[in-house]
Amino acid sequence: MHRGRFWAAGLALAASFALLYAGSSSAATVTLGNANDGSYFDDVFGSDIMLVNVELPDATVPSSPVNGTVISWMVNDPQGKFSIAVLHKEADGDYTNRHTSDTAKLNSLGAVSPPQPSQLGIRKGDFVAINVSANAHIGVGAGGMDTSISPPIPSGQTATPNPYNPYHAGYSAVVRYCVVPDVTGRRIRRAKKMLRGADCTVGEITRPRHHRRKAKFVKSQSIAPALSVSDRTPIDLALGKKSH
Numbered sequence: 544m545h546r547g548r549f550w551a552a553g554l555a556l557a558a559s560f561a562l563l564y565a566g567s568s569s570a571a572t573v574t575l576g577n578a579n580d581g582s583y584f585d586d587v588f589g590s591d592i593m594l595v596n597v598e599l600p601d602a603t604v605p606s607s608p609v610n611g612t613v614i615s616w617m618v619n620d621p622q623g624k625f626s627i628a629v630l631h632k633e634a635d636g637d638y639t640n641r642h643t644s645d646t647a648k649l650n651s652l653g654a655v656s657p658p659q660p661s662q663l664g665i666r667k668g669d670f671v672a673i674n675v676s677a678n679a680h681i682g683v684g685a686g687g688m689d690t691s692i693s694p695p696i697p698s699g700q701t702a703t704p705n706p707y708n709p710y711h712a713g714y715s716a717v718v719r720y721c722v723v724p725d726v727t728g729r730r731i732r733r734a735k736k737m738l739r740g741a742d743c744t745v746g747e748i749t750r751p752r753h754h755r756r757k758a759k760f761v762k763s764q765s766i767a768p769a770l771s772v773s774d775r776t777p778i779d780l781a782l783g784k785k786s787h
Contacts, residue, residue: 591677593672594714611773616716617657617714618651618682624649625659626647627663627674630671632669641663686711688707743778745780
């Protein structure tokens with residue numbers, strides 16, 4: 544494997560593990576990435592390779608702190624074809640590829656790429672890896688650590704990574720998750736709107752056998768308010784009559 548290095552100016556990616564709230568709703572995201580504010584190496588690889596950041600310059604481990612969905616990703620200083628993968632780290636240090644995104648052709652040398660949309664489920668503790676095509680360019684920053692796997696792990700398979708390198712690849716990913724709102728006592732229509740506004744999934748809705756037509760208010764919900772869960776986790780609702 545040939546890994547050439549040439550200095551290139553870097554631009555800042557999203558801050559590590561910053562909680563971002565969209566508008567006035569309870570929808571929440573967390574960015575898995577690096578707070579880059581210096582220069583980057585412009586790395587070039589002679590063959591297809593998978594890079595995994597295992598430590599950022601501030602010594603944090605960039606695994607997901609929540610269950611959720613990777614909704615977008617960016618690459619620093621890219622030129623070539625890229626995709627991302629969600630990896631589960633096994634107890635023995637190997638990685639299993641849960642799934643891989645579509646491939647994107649990027650050309651943003653000297654800058655950060657536009658956000659690339661995705662819909663990859665991710666679990667707490669999983670890592671996001673970047674797949675770099677042969678002869679593609681990607682920015683690499685000083686500090687932190689990454690590891691490489693060549694060829695990239697296919698979806699559903701497991702592989703052993705190479706030893707750690709004393710730098711980190713310039714990429715980030717945004718994970719969307721659900722902070723469960725309190726919808727008890729709300730009309731069902733309003734409850735559904737609140738759940739969807741928080742990027743939660745509306746689950747099964749049950750009504751009592753008697754007074755079904757009057758059962759328009761949420762009496763209980765399957766997941767307690769204020770808990771953080773995957774945005775794909777269904778929140779079941781039990782309905783009843785309005786309490787006096």
